[in-house]
Amino acid sequence: MDEALDLDRYAGHLIRRAEQVHTSLWSRFVSETVTSQQFAVxxxxxxxxxxxxxxxxxxxxxxxxxxHHIVRRLTEQNHIRRTRDETDRRRTLLTLTPEGRLLHASLASSAEKINEDLLAVFPEEQRAVVIGVLTQLAQRLSGSRE
Structure with a gap:
């Protein structure tokens, strides 16, 4: 093949562009300092x-x-507490500190709002289908790498 590909027809390219939109919305409306991955933790x-x-x-x-890096950072910022598991001293258990609970609470409604904004480009009756397709794609791909 000697001609350029039409990347606007390629799932990976479109997923990357959608992630860019999400990251921009996250930084603008949720937090410039807490990433969506940190929020997920x-x-x-x-x-x-x-x-x-x-x-x-x-x-x-x-x-x-x-x-590991996210947990370490959030622990250093006093948002997560590490404690030894009393039943298995080799395990370390993680819980939110009061500061971590406050941080989560301060971000949750904005995170929910940008999710609604992202889905708003689809008609109401298609939103569950979109979530289903994205879930299926994420599960299939993560399952194929394990």
Missing amino acids: LNALRRSGGIDQRTVARLTSLDRSTT
Whole structure:
């Protein structure tokens, strides 16, 4: 093939562009200092506190290295507390500190609003389908790499 590809027909290119839109909205309307990945970790701990870092990585679909860096940073900022598991001293459990709960609460409604804004480009009856397609794509691709 000797001609240029029409990248506007390629899923990866369009996903990257959609991620750019999300990142821009996040920075503008949610936080310039807390990333959406950091928020995902805070949210996982808000939902299921007292879990280990491996579980946080699984719940957030982040790789273990990225999760480690995020947890370390949020711990240094006093948003996450690490404690030894009393039943298995080899495990460290993570919970939100009161400051972490406040941070999560301060970001959650804005995060929800930009999600609504992103979905607003679709007619109401298509939004569940869009979420379903994105979920299927994310699950299939993450499952094929494990």
